[in-house]
Amino acid sequence: xSLYTSQILTDQIYAxxxxxxxxxxxxxxxxxxxxxxxxxxxQADKKYGDLIPDLDExxxxxxxxxxxxxxxxxxxxxxxxxxxxxxxxxxxxxxxRYRDVEWMINEINTPRLHQLLTVSNELRSMLQKLIIDTxxxxxxxxxxxxxxxxxx
Numbered sequence: 001x002s003l004y005t006s007q008i009l010t011d012q013i014y015a016x017x018x019x020x021x022x023x024x025x026x027x028x029x030x031x032x033x034x035x036x037x038x039x040x041x042x043q044a045d046k047k048y049g050d051l052i053p054d055l056d057e058x059x060x061x062x063x064x065x066x067x068x069x070x071x072x073x074x075x076x077x078x079x080x081x082x083x084x085x086x087x088x089x090x091x092x093x094x095x096x097r098y099r100d101v102e103w104m105i106n107e108i109n110t111p112r113l114h115q116l117l118t119v120s121n122e123l124r125s126m127l128q129k130l131i132i133d134t135x136x137x138x139x140x141x142x143x144x145x146x147x148x149x150x151x152x
Contacts (some may be wrong), residue, residue, distance in 0.1 A: 009130050010069050016126070017066035019119045024056060028110035035109070036101055047097060054098075055113075058091045062120040065127050072127075073134050080138075084131045087124050091117060 029052050036044045065072070065083060072080070092099050107114050 006073060006130065006133065009126060009133075010073075013066050013069045013123060013126050013130070016119060016123055017063060017069075020059065020063045020066065020116060020123070024052075024059075025110065025112035025116060026052070028105075028113035029055070032101070032104055032110055032113070035104055039104075040101070048101065051098060054095050055091065055116075058094065059116060059120060061086060062123050062127070066123050069127070069130065072130065075134075077135055077138055080131050080135050084128060084135070087127050087131070090121055090124065 032051070033044065033048065036048055040047075065087065072083075075083075092102050104110070105114050105117065
């Protein structure tokens with residue numbers, strides 16, 4: 001990946017990450033809990049009671065990487081690999097117990113929560129691309145340095 005392409009992707013991540021700012025969607029989560037209690041036969045509080053802390057942790061992970069994207073290209077490969085694994089899965093892939101209520105999160109029912117999940121997924125995908133490209137570029141530079149050392 002060229003420096004120009006990396007900068008474009010970084011700028012896109014910054015622009016998109018601004019949509020993550022603002023208040024946590026407590027109203028949407030409370031509305032969702034009410035609907036879950038009405039629709040789901042299992043004890044909703046027991047199965048879905050950690051939704052807010054799980055969402056908060058997920059949003060923080062994506063947002064913190066997005067806000068620090070300019071420094072990401074300077075991270076060691078080991079840290080990039082860890083971040084790549086952390087950002088690999090969407091919220092519902094990571095927290096599978098919420099999959100059966102995922103359909104309840106939409107633009108009409110929970111607009112702010114839906115927007116945050118959509119933006120987070122876009123950012124996560126862009127961050128993964130940047131991380132993968134950065135790791136590959138680092139490998140390429142290391143090979144060049146090894147060749148220069150061997151033939152010096």
